[in-house]
Amino acid sequence: MSKIAPITVNVDEALALDKYEVDEANAHIEVDLEGDLEEFLKLVRVCPAALYKIDEEGNRSFDYAGCLECGTCRIACGDTIIKKWENPQPTMGVEYRFG
């Protein structure tokens, strides 16, 4: 298994400053959490919102709610463990005030 450097930052706190309309009923991104581990670790390294997480026991998780809609995970793993990547439903998702 390849490594992830120690994480000292809590990105969730930064995301809490962003404005979102979260679509509770519909995940616009779906990932296979049981898929290839190395593919998942790629997502841990490149998602700028830190939405792909793996804990010390190796448990994987993903939460689309803080998505910045950049599409990086689609480019990294769109052919492997990212099963679905769509734009959020009408009026949903992130809303940048500065950008």
Next chain:
Amino acid sequence: MAELPERDFEVIVIGSGCAGAVAAYVAASAGKSVLVIERGNFAGAKNMTGGRIYSHSLKKVFPDFEQEAPLERKITHERIAMLNSDSEMTIDFTSPVLAEEGKDSYSVLRGPFDQWLAEKAESAGAEYIYGIAVEELLKDESGAVIGVRAGEDEISANVVILAEGCNPILSEKCLGNPRPKASQMAVGIKQVFELPASTIEDRFLCPEGEGAAMLFVGDCTHGSVGGGFLYTNKESISLGLVATISIAEDGSRNEVPVYQMLEDFKNHPAVAPIIRGGKLVEHSGHMVPEGGYNMVPQYVFDGCLVAGETAGLCMNMGYQVRGMDFAVASGQFAGEAAVAALDAGDTSAAGLASYKQKMEGSFVMKDLQTFSKWPHVMEEWDSMFNDYPTMVAEIFNAMFSVDGQPQQPLMKRMMPIVKKRGLFKLGGEVRKAVKAL
């Protein structure tokens, strides 16, 4: 003149960023019926830039943009910094040439900036639908694009201009263009920090209303190909970094998640004082097409033109990053080509071909072509991101530090630092890079 089929609109534009809004403005100004479909609840809601816009192409479309547009600061200081883990060497250049009309550039925030562009298009007569993403391009039996589907609604048009941004879902799904490779795209991450205008001017030694752009190479990406950026806004600083996805994702070349890179970058002893006391107000992410000329997809189709980042129009030269000026120019050309095709009654790829001629005849394709080798050279130039910043630190530590011991002549202090890296290797690498620039 040939008769065009009756459609709901003459032109539909997908996406109201720099390319889409300008295309809509140009077509609406020529009297065409134009609909813009923007997935954000307002223009700019889904957009992010570093960012700075070089104004030359904007000036051609909006001659009074300096008075009208929500510009942050005129950039009159160019800074390039080399970082290793605890040192920094910065070049700070300022000159009246940077402020000359036609060469001037401005920091912008896409929230306000894109809303202004959309207002320009709307006041020229373009209609807008916000808050809904186009899911499909509609085609006739021959494969020509004849409209769009968004949710339940199907809306037809004679020409569709696709400016959906750097995550080209429709371009792949409906036009058959290839998905950009991870080696052709960078992930960008940015935070905005509020600071008083006078503090920003003091920290960057700028006159009132003017500002600095700063690019960092080296430890900001912990040796990954990429770099840090900083732009001064009116009352905030945009600070972030970009990293090539194929390298940042690769555990054998990088172990540090990009958000941790940003955290370490912010805590670097030379960076932390720049944002000291600043209030974090937004955290954003966005991709940047970095493959250059070789990743530009097909951008003229029967009934459809592709513009802006969706066409891969972006250039990261290391010392210069451009994208929005390409987007504005391509939007203008796409709008003009759509108008010409509508007037001639032929919106097939042949009828829309003037778009390609304008793109190839202008800086857009010429600049991408001139620097087409650069993305590849940069990708292989590991020492630029690791070894050189450390060498620079060693050189200046040897030059500036005084410890009271009898000193060696300067050359004797410098040569071992350069020699241990191999003069020929160093010379060869620099020569290769300069040739691609």
